[in-house]
Amino acid sequence: METTDIGLWGVPLAMLGGAIRVSTPFIFVSLGEAITERSGRINLGLEGTLVFGAMSAYAVAVMTGSPWLGLLAAAVAGLCFGLFHGWICKFPKVNDIAIGIALMLFGSGLAFFFGKPFIQPSALDLPAIPFGSWSGIPQVQAALNVNVLFLIGAALAVFLWWAFRNTRIGLIVRVVGDSADAARAMGLNPNTVRLLATGVGGALAGIGGAYLSLYYPGSWTERISSGQGLMAVALVIFARWNPLGCFAAALLFGGAGALGPALQSVGVTQGYYLFYAAPYILTLVIMIATSSPSRTLAGAPGELSITK
Amino acid sequence: MTDTVSSPDVGTILAARGYRPALEWIARRAEAFVIPLAALVAGMVLFSLFILAVGKSPVQLYETMWRGGFGSWFSIQNSLSRGAPLLLAALCVALPARLGLVVIGGEGAIVLGGVAAAAVGVALNGAPSFLVILLMGVGGAAAGGIWIGAVGALRHYRAVNETISSLLMAYIAIALMNHLVEGPLRDPASLNKPSTQPLADIYRVGNIPGMEVHWGLVVGVIACVLSWLLIEKTRWGFAARIAGGNVRAAQVQGLAVGSLIVGFTALAGGFAGLAGMLEVVAVQGSANASLAAGYGYTGILVAFLARHNPLAIIPVAILLGGIDASGGLIQRRMDLPDATVLVLQGMLFIVILFSETFYGRFKPFNPDLWQRNT
Numbered sequence: 001m002e003t004t005d006i007g008l009w010g011v012p013l014a015m016l017g018g019a020i021r022v023s024t025p026f027i028f029v030s031l032g033e034a035i036t037e038r039s040g041r042i043n044l045g046l047e048g049t050l051v052f053g054a055m056s057a058y059a060v061a062v063m064t065g066s067p068w069l070g071l072l073a074a075a076v077a078g079l080c081f082g083l084f085h086g087w088i089c090k091f092p093k094v095n096d097i098a099i100g101i102a103l104m105l106f107g108s109g110l111a112f113f114f115g116k117p118f119i120q121p122s123a124l125d126l127p128a129i130p131f132g133s134w135s136g137i138p139q140v141q142a143a144l145n146v147n148v149l150f151l152i153g154a155a156l157a158v159f160l161w162w163a164f165r166n167t168r169i170g171l172i173v174r175v176v177g178d179s180a181d182a183a184r185a186m187g188l189n190p191n192t193v194r195l196l197a198t199g200v201g202g203a204l205a206g207i208g209g210a211y212l213s214l215y216y217p218g219s220w221t222e223r224i225s226s227g228q229g230l231m232a233v234a235l236v237i238f239a240r241w242n243p244l245g246c247f248a249a250a251l252l253f254g255g256a257g258a259l260g261p262a263l264q265s266v267g268v269t270q271g272y273y274l275f276y277a278a279p280y281i282l283t284l285v286i287m288i289a290t291s292s293p294s295r296t297l298a299g300a301p302g303e304l305s306i307t308k
Numbered sequence: 309m310t311d312t313v314s315s316p317d318v319g320t321i322l323a324a325r326g327y328r329p330a331l332e333w334i335a336r337r338a339e340a341f342v343i344p345l346a347a348l349v350a351g352m353v354l355f356s357l358f359i360l361a362v363g364k365s366p367v368q369l370y371e372t373m374w375r376g377g378f379g380s381w382f383s384i385q386n387s388l389s390r391g392a393p394l395l396l397a398a399l400c401v402a403l404p405a406r407l408g409l410v411v412i413g414g415e416g417a418i419v420l421g422g423v424a425a426a427a428v429g430v431a432l433n434g435a436p437s438f439l440v441i442l443l444m445g446v447g448g449a450a451a452g453g454i455w456i457g458a459v460g461a462l463r464h465y466r467a468v469n470e471t472i473s474s475l476l477m478a479y480i481a482i483a484l485m486n487h488l489v490e491g492p493l494r495d496p497a498s499l500n501k502p503s504t505q506p507l508a509d510i511y512r513v514g515n516i517p518g519m520e521v522h523w524g525l526v527v528g529v530i531a532c533v534l535s536w537l538l539i540e541k542t543r544w545g546f547a548a549r550i551a552g553g554n555v556r557a558a559q560v561q562g563l564a565v566g567s568l569i570v571g572f573t574a575l576a577g578g579f580a581g582l583a584g585m586l587e588v589v590a591v592q593g594s595a596n597a598s599l600a601a602g603y604g605y606t607g608i609l610v611a612f613l614a615r616h617n618p619l620a621i622i623p624v625a626i627l628l629g630g631i632d633a634s635g636g637l638i639q640r641r642m643d644l645p646d647a648t649v650l651v652l653q654g655m656l657f658i659v660i661l662f663s664e665t666f667y668g669r670f671k672p673f674n675p676d677l678w679q680r681n682t
């Protein structure tokens with residue numbers, strides 16, 4: 001086993017490594033979306049936020065030389081997008097889903113507009129921790145080279161799961177999401193809570209974007225996101241708005257996304273494009289399997305337009 | 309609405325019956341023109357501020373945009389060519405929207421429609437051109453119709469959210485196209501840009517006589533007019549509007565909501581598939597990755613700007629086609645990125661959606677508010 005040729009074992013190993021690598025943006029976007037949806041709104045614009053976050057993180061990292069400042073910039077940019085969505089949706093007859101679609105286009109357009117000069121230079125990567133250094137096999141080392149953002153995302157999932165159940169803020173978000181009338185009776189302003197929840201959700205999506213451009217794939221291109229932001233929305237529904245479920249589902253999606261490249265690495269190139277579609281197909285199948293026309297989804301926030 | 313009966317000045321209203329319905333009609337129609345136009349202007353003003361902020365002249369930008377989009381016969385034809393697929397792509401959003409569904413995956417239907425049409429054209433090589441072109445249209449529309457019809461069916465029978473599923477299906481469709489174009493359907497002669505075999509010239513669709521615009525424009529306009537007639541003048545359209553307003557009420561009335569949803573989404577996808585077929589027979593000559601040019605996504609914007617009214621789609625699609633067409637000129641003349649038009653489109657989209665909140669709020673447009681002071 002000293003050789004680097006490990007045959008077909010490379011596929012599950014590459015998928016594990018890929019799952020960890022590919023899933024990180026899913027984790028952040030889906031946790032952000034979970035907070036937003038728990039408050040009773042849906043933000044489809046996170047796809048645009050992700051792209052803009054990727055661009056701003058990359059640009060700031062190139063200009064300042066610090067990937068952490070890039071990360072911060074992405075979070076702030078995401079916060080602004082989220083707050084904008086939260087603000088504009090408080091007006092009567094303004095549809096949160098449609099605004100999300102508009103922000104998806106607007107965020108991408110703005111990112112392409114400002115990102116043009118940054119397509120060439122290379123930014124600094126966010127640090128990774130080599131958990132696989134005990135092993136002499138390069139594939140194992142590559143698979144277990146875990147970025148700090150993945151670990152932060154995992155910790156955040158646990159924290160949010162705890163916070164939704166055990167903290168006052170968690171309760172406030174859930175009440176607003178389940179019944180705006182009950183929230184008003186408690187003296188809460190649903191619009192303010194949703195504004196903040198959408199803002200935090202946007203900031204997390206921005207961080208997810210920063211991971212894309214600063215770690216994996218690790219550069220800024222206009223094709224950096226291929227629907228991750230949107231798949232994360234579907235993933236939240238699949239995870240039943242539970243942060244721990246979001247984390248697990250993100251890993252599953254990451255693994256599916258890594259299937260194509262993993263098979264390619266061992267020489268399977270037939271139907272490469274079909275394997276590339278695996279995460280989308282998986283998302284769709286899961287949505288079909290978990291939706292039902294006759295009952296509302298368990299755990300669904302009562303105010304959410306998408307499940308009504 | 310309800311206080312018509314209880315309001316104290318009911319007599320005045322009754323006395324005014326003779327001319328009031330006409331005034332109400334005019335007021336409601338005027339609202340549907342004034343608010344979108346005001347929103348369009350507001351969006352352009354916002355975009356001017358953006359252009360000022362990046363240190364360019366908005367006056368020069370709009371002048372360049374006008375020149376690139378509508379300033380000469382050449383640029384008008386260019387705008388019409390770009391508007392043609394948008395007509396059909398926008399119908400893919402507008403028709404389901406009348407049923408209350410937000411379908412945003414028209415890109416997938418366009419792509420598959422194009423591939424299906426190209427496959428039909430290659431398979432029937434040698435048959436009479438009229439028949440082949442017709443069957444390519446049928447094939448393209450069928451592929452798109454099945455794709456988006458499936459989204460509608462999933463929505464009705466499995467309660468799968470149509471917005472997300474349609475976009476996922478668009479990604480799957482693009483992957484499927486890449487697979488087919490690079491694999492089973494690939495023309496071995498296409499080296500740099502994998503494509504299906506080029507269609508013979510007799511199977512291509514040319515330009516409208518006297519114009520540099522292909523027949524897709526005529527097809528698109530006819531499709532818009534037919535869609536308007538379907539929605540406004542037939543019982544299916546009437547049923548769809550009821551179901552779009554309130555599904556439960558429609559079901560209580562005994563309307564077959566499931567058939568309506570599947571029918572409308574399939575028709576919508578069929579139009580998008582037709583757009584893909586036209587791209588193949590009139591522009592590309594074969595199916596390749598250029599089919600995923602983003603018409604499906606611009607079509608979303610067109611449909612929302614037109615407030616899902618098929619007749620309004622015609623001018624809006626041409627306007628957006630013009631904005632698209634001017635992108636290159638803006639890039640060259642003003643040293644701005646080609647994404648400038650995307651920023652403008654995004655701003656217009658947001659402002660138009662925001663303007664929804666003003667409907668019914670302005671007294672001159674809302675007859676329900678009139679009686680309070682008369």
